[in-house]
Amino acid sequence: MDFNLVIGNFLNPPILFFFLGLAAVFVKSDLEIPAPIPKILSLYLLFAIGFKGGVGLAAGGLQTQIVVILIAAVVMASVVPLYAFFILRRKLSVADSCAIAATYGSISAVTFITAAAFLEKLGIAYGGYMVAAMALMESPAIIVAVLLYRLRSADQNGAAFSWKELWRDAFFNGSVFLIMGSLVIGALSGEAGAKTLKPFTNDIFTGVLCFFLLDMGIVAARKLGDLRKAGAFLTAFAILLPLVNAAIAIPLAYVLGLSEGDAFMFTILCASASYIAVPAAMRLSIPEANPSLYVPMSLAITFPFNIIAGMPIYLAIINYFWR
Amino acid sequence: MDFNLVIGNFLNPPILFFFLGLAAVFVKSDLEIPAPIPKILSLYLLFAIGFKGGVGLAAGGLQTQIVVILIAAVVMASVVPLYAFFILRRKLSVADSCAIAATYGSISAVTFITAAAFLEKLGIAYGGYMVAAMALMESPAIIVAVLLYRLRSADQNGAAFSWKELWRDAFFNGSVFLIMGSLVIGALSGEAGAKTLKPFTNDIFTGVLCFFLLDMGIVAARKLGDLRKAGAFLTAFAILLPLVNAAIAIPLAYVLGLSEGDAFMFTILCASASYIAVPAAMRLSIPEANPSLYVPMSLAITFPFNIIAGMPIYLAIINYFWR
Amino acid sequence: MDFNLVIGNFLNPPILFFFLGLAAVFVKSDLEIPAPIPKILSLYLLFAIGFKGGVGLAAGGLQTQIVVILIAAVVMASVVPLYAFFILRRKLSVADSCAIAATYGSISAVTFITAAAFLEKLGIAYGGYMVAAMALMESPAIIVAVLLYRLRSADQNGAAFSWKELWRDAFFNGSVFLIMGSLVIGALSGEAGAKTLKPFTNDIFTGVLCFFLLDMGIVAARKLGDLRKAGAFLTAFAILLPLVNAAIAIPLAYVLGLSEGDAFMFTILCASASYIAVPAAMRLSIPEANPSLYVPMSLAITFPFNIIAGMPIYLAIINYFWR
């Protein structure tokens, strides 16, 4: 494994600002990004990544290859929560197992974005359709987890279950909808649109990402305390499951003939865990699950693990096999 | 009429984001731009358009022509509410008639901005003084409507009427004041100032506009329900009055010898309806008027009509006569 | 004194927007930058100035000179509150004297930023380490003032005094922490990082500054009323102390061999007064002090005085001696 990669990644401003956020909490600084700024920063990031993905998608060719990737993405997003559930169920309640399974089956857009910045720095290209893959991977895990919950949980509290609401929460929740919509708009508006929006969607992007990661560092550090409740099993799970997912994703990408950049992005998607779309959906669909387990796991362990250690590890392995 | 214009306009990112906002509400997505972000986006747009207008104003020459345009703008803004009032009065109360008349006499800065982006895409120039015309057109309709109300309404509730407050609401309300102020600053700070501010006021402008129109789409879609209350008369009015105003504005622009771009911007100003400055003023000056009539009319009908159908129609007519 | 400097400074967009903010309050416009936007604008400014300073610091050489400047900065920030206290104590309570002394010993980042824009316009360079000097000057005055208060105030209300809290408020308060952190990140991430962030940290900087100064103008104008309470003594103090501080800073800069730009920035730091870090710290450490004295003094008198009259005066004097 290439240590320059690790150091180079570490010295990237976005990663450094994540650490600054962690540090702020550790020294008990009152530094804070007040609501609703983090919300708007994340809307901006989804908007920009979606739009750029759409532009790339419209510009590219390779139709069957893209369809193959998108199918692989949906399959992984549906299978991961299944095996995650059966691992978790040995120690946890059905509700908590389902919620955590959904968390790890779904993806984190900011991990994706940070990975994209990482590749860009190294000059490795990836396809705009990977954004579509990301958007498609947000929802299936939610559906699978809720289905598991309906099947396995005895006590349904007599609450009316609404398929319509579930589909809506899974496919039309704010972040999924914005990224999909921006993707379509990016694809429709083509080169001319892309050029007008470039200063907004591309040039200031890394700066906004730094700010957002500063906030994520603050939030993650505040969640670290909750990890004591989660215990050693879940802490280990939050690091090992991403590695397992990557260990499945990399060979799959190889078999499907993905390019180096696409393979890396696919791997990071499988390894990442949701902390925006899934918690929002779980509150409504599985309110019995305990958010102080699944949120800190994805936010305070898996996210930092992926962007600090995971990215260089996955890329080193991919480099090894692809070159 | 040139259908390429319509399609080309439609595939513009800002317009597409307006539709994305509409779609979000129709599929019941929870996508939302949280307060106070829409407010700051609109302050940004006013700031940028005002500043750019001021820079253009300072750079330009043609003094008498400008004065003629500004006078025409104020006259139109004062006359429109008069005939609008007498049309509306056939069906509505004095208070509602006055408020709607003010709405259609005044202007919409975002319509202006969208029209400017439309022209820019087509490579048609317009003068910076059109921004001054816009700023001057915000207030007269408010004054005229309140005067009409004082004259025609029997029941004044015994409330103390304050001319001072009326002038303040009309001329110094936040949006009018910011656009006027930015215009003056743009004119004062000249080329050097314009250059330093260009990345902020010009480069990221379309991106911010997309975000704002996304929010406008959401708000407009939510207001559509209120239109049932408004009924067929007001729905028709919200489309026909802009056409009538345009039918007056275009010949007037021709007679006054405006350039193609200036004529288009003048027309769109006359055809547009206010949903920021006027509602704020009406709440204070004519609280008896029902906001669930005048707000959805301008926001959910006239605004989309103008930016989707109106702009290509007005431009096609202007093209026909000017070329 | 060069009147072109004064006029040129005055016609700078940021200064003009400060005046627009003042004017908005005077004409009773309802123009307002809603919370928490001013907060995020100020975080952006601290982020950008810190990052740019760090990049400059890493690029520069001249190690001993920098250490000398930083020591001078800390010394000035510790000495100013001492003599300020003894002047103020003749008329005011111990608590108020301490709080105002801290205000004037500490610095204002926005004054620094405005001064940097002023220099940039004139093409005069200053070192990135001046940002470090600024960050170091925020806290000492707070420590000194609280110590003075502990020594001089008889009635301590029996409240437990916590050194730990004091150090935290002084060194880890949000603004100090962010500027220091961004400085370190700027220094660590080097040229590559600086290039990616440039559109965010540099290009749109002046635009954001304009918006922030618009808000400061509004807030300052609203505080003007409080000045009547402050009275003639404090009003005079708010103009004279900056001049005294400058009169000490300029010879000191000369003796230490600072460049023209560095000397100017050092002077403006000494002359500026805090309205963010110090009030936050005083609320906790000296709650008996009256904020309606120290906030309007720094915000509504010293800040405008420095950016309008102070900057050209200090630069004219420096020009005279350095050239």
Added chain:
Amino acid sequence: MMPVKRIEIIIDALELPDVLEKLDAAGVSGYTVIKDATGKGERGERGGGELSGAFINSYVLTACPPEQVAAVVETLRPILKRFGGVCLVSDAQWLIH
């Protein structure tokens, strides 16, 4: 002045639209909402510092005639049971203007 009951409801913000619909259905004449509230209760802390915006409360205040309280309370009970939250009822006088 008219004697009324003040009903205060603190509920997951995501349930807010549902609660307001139920209030409308129960026939209350009006309500006031403060959208963003944080807090702590049986189900742990709801800090509001969440990236998902999912763990935030809303505060609803409605004043209604005493005889309406029972209906309002019964319509809210199932939501509170399933999603947590608090409902307080107190006395007040409504200024008739």
Added chain:
Amino acid sequence: MMPVKRIEIIIDALELPDVLEKLDAAGVSGYTVIKDATGKGERGERGGGELSGAFINSYVLTACPPEQVAAVVETLRPILKRFGGVCLVSDAQWLIH
């Protein structure tokens, strides 16, 4: 502890400066304001999702001695009459510190 009256006022945000002035004039010792509230009442929904920011409510809470209530209420009545809004009065104990 001192018995006081809690007066709650919900009013169009644009009227807030006027209401606060009136409260000052009526001699209340203090008040607390929550600027952004939404709601629904006789005059329809006030969603807060307005571009103009014109249709938003503010919530004001003031605790005052019982004998001050009448003065406060009378000073507010005309504003409520003209612009809508609600005023509730209830009992509380003020902690003297």
Added chain:
Amino acid sequence: MMPVKRIEIIIDALELPDVLEKLDAAGVSGYTVIKDATGKGERGERGGGELSGAFINSYVLTACPPEQVAAVVETLRPILKRFGGVCLVSDAQWLIH
């Protein structure tokens, strides 16, 4: 329904973490916080329009059994004394769900 005491605390936002810790220590079962409130009191106006964000209030509402009030009130008194603020206690009924 269970009779409880509503305790409302209005305090400098910077003291909020301290107040919440004290409430926890006093054993309250929960509380609701509205972070940004403005107001006016003995110590002057707290407009919220401050660049430092230092002069803003927070509003805390906690419902607790009547027998807990004394403990809560005593734990808050020193903070209120030193930093100002208001504490009101009133009666309510808690909906048991």
